[in-house]
Amino acid sequence: MRVFKTRPFGRFARSEEISDESLREAVAQAEGGRIDADLGGGVIKQRVARRGEGKSGGFRTIILFRRRERAFFVYGFAKSDRGNIAPDELKAFRRLAAEMLQLDDRALAAAMANGTLTEVSDQ
Secondary structure: OEEEEEEHHHHHHHEEEEEEHHHHHHHHHOOOOOOOOOEOOOOOEEEEOOOOOOOOOOEEEEEEEEEEEEEEEEEEOOOOOOOOHHHHHHHHHHHHHHHOOOHHHHHHHHHHHHHOOEEEEOO
């Protein structure tokens, strides 16, 4: 299972001190069938804990997800900042999922080379 984060999500994760380990854990839970919210069209919402705290007051992440293949962290927000994503945002995420989940290895390599995507380390 390959896991990636977009450049904007990477900035969010750094600013909120969300580790790659936490991101991998969120994907592992989804792989195990423990998806917090399946939003359809390859889009899921997973909770990620704040550093030193639990998930309930932590962050919500939007992941473009295809089981046993790949996951892309594309958006994150604190539960305290907003309740949920808007319907038009969900529609945009579903369109993005349709495109990104079809990328081949060459396209992924190009996106990583130009900094659009970063692969989440598995260490």
